[in-house]
Amino acid sequence: MTDRRRAWGSGPTDRYETLAARFRPIFAEIAAGAVERERGRIPLHEPIGLLKRAGFGALRVSEAEGGAGATAPELFALLIELSEADSNVTQALRAHFGTAEDVVGSPDPALRARNVARLVRGEIFGGAWTEVGTAVQSGFSTTVRPVDGRLALTGRKYYTTGSLYADWIDVGASDADGRDVGVIVPAGAPGVEIVDDWDGFGQTLTASGTGIFTGVSVDPADVVLSEEKLRYGAAFYQLVHLATIAGIGRAIARDVAAAVAERRRSFTNAAAARPAEDPQVLQVVGEIRGRAYSAGAIVLKAAEAVELAARTRRGGDIAADDEANLLAELETAQAQNTVIDLVVASAGRLFDALGASSTRQGLALDRHWRNARTLASHNPRIYKERIVGDYAVNGTPPPYQWRIGLPG
Template sequence: MTRHPDPALHDELSLGTDYETLAARFRPLFAQIADGAVDRENDRRLPREEIRLLTDAGFGAVRVPRAYGGSGASLPQLIELLTELAAADSNIPQALRGHFAYVEDRLNQHATVDQSAWFTRFVSGEIAGNAWTEIGEVKVGDVNTKVTRRGDDLVVNGTKFYSTGSIFADWLDVYAEHDGVPVIAIVRADQPGVTVHDDWDGFGQRTTGSGTTILEDARVDPDDITVFADRFRYQTAFYQLVHLATQAGLVAGAAREVAAHARARTRVFSHGSAGTWSEDPLVQQTVGVATAQGFAARAVAVRAAESAQDAYVARFACDPEAEERANQRAEIESAQGQIVLTSLSLEATSTVLNALSASAVSETKRLDRFWRNARAVSSHNPVIFKQRIVGDWAINGTPAPYVWAIGQRRTTAAAAR
């Protein structure tokens, strides 16, 4: 049986709130964001204003405990909220993925070290971006970004790619090496030693602010360097949960937008099934299936987040065995969600276009963005490897890996050393 935290800690933890009340605060902003989504897509305009409106309204602090000025939302509630936002513009949840991951780490670190200073920053609207991945000649398991001493300062030097959301951020969550140890260095984004480029060239998720971050003697406070091994255990699951929310939102958004176009359409085919397009049962069926797929996708994403919430709560319950079980469930359940939603989101965002015939491919509508964005999101954390991991767990009980790396293959000689 899982032990629960001391009731005296409840105000210090994010155990959940009334979801409808929470969502009602942000739905007007979601609607405003949705209204400009096609124009941003056509112009490749980054959603700087939209993200600032959200953070000013407290969106970046929904997971911060109420005792520190946040909303105290549970992880399933955060994922459901991100699903609603993704239906409006799927780029924005992915742009905020690194921020919410850093918030999650601070929530977990609060079990042993006071994090109220960070909570205050989040409540005031400050956000973090992601700067982890390196490309080029780096070998699997290595990191070329280094923290070193320059006089009285510690500085960070390196180049990161896929640094999603960093262009909007006040802080950068940087994976680096310090004295031979993998660390996380939290760097102010507005200092002269930090340059962030919007050079992501993917055909989907074009306005996530992903791309290259260059760190040149960027200063970092010693208190803002933590050992990577101490980071919250369900981090890989958490990153995937945000992708699940994005995939679910894409399906719901596609169904909703196609329904609106079908409602407004006046032209019909002579061999159709009704005198008006909106009354055609085959059109209704197509949109109905996509709408149901959106409902199912949202349910999968929210359900997959429950074990991660259990892992967070177990962090404060002084029950290492329960915490380990919850962390392992979080990995497996997020992977299962990924396997299902990858195929579902791609199928749904394509098939729903049958409800509009050739007008669905009009560039003025940009309905292709739903499939393109679903394809881009589904390309991260390769699903083929997650399928194998889940199969190995189901057959052999093999635990899922908590953290993995990407890079050039090591030679046998190098591996032996």
């Protein structure tokens, strides 16, 4: 029988199938429990534990150091496959892979060695950078200051995605000199509290809620200036969103095809006796699959720009690095709207191939729209279109980082 998983396109490298084969049984196990977790709001400790033990978090670490040595396109292809299984898991690991990307390309040998060891041990990083309420755009209210002969981290964060499942948390703060820094602290340290109070209608299991840090002891070796972190970070983090959305597109295609194949009831005004033989229904299924194929292809093309930026960061050629970072940001921004449009449309379109019974809560088919729409709302795409247009018309380079908050 034909393997219907095929026709998503060949992997981004010759060795990709070998690399992916290590993780596909885990992805299948994760997929098997996705609906139950969604319906019961069951935290992701089990699926993330499976990935940790398999070394998934060290994909970008070199093979010589104990990782998989994955290229950026290989990483993002795997994230698409994981997202087809359960997009909540990928989103919960977004901060981890962003931190890992920063670590493997860090020009600081001691900082790199310290955190590569954590990655190879299977440890997971969460993130806590965004502040809400009266937070301003110009800096962090969260601080790291000398207190009684030690460094102490104090502040309150939101959108602490994945930190509930993490061993370490990368926190944005202001140091005693008023500089923006990244601070890595143990997730289980005294004074760290992660509250699962995320109440969005999508990505409900990612624990993207409140993080409270009260006098948390900080090792000075785990503090780095924000300006020294990877410049293509915004492009990388956005592309994780797009890979997740592309994976949702594949999940939609999978679920609608399976549902149509199983249906026996049809309408008197249908074009065939069974939905699986109805050309109009099959057209909808094919349309959805084509959108998913296109979304994945776009993501993997943009991943090539991220790979180039990663290489130039390590290469020492400032001009080449400037060019690569510009391209990574622009290509990801150009990909953003098209990928979102393809998949969000499919998330609604799938119900046209099915009957009203497909809206039953037990099937949880609505999760695809809720999850894709939630991800699509991050980093507003209307601004990305303007930035791309400004570059195309006026040659204005894109901003590499941005923040939300009150002006000031």
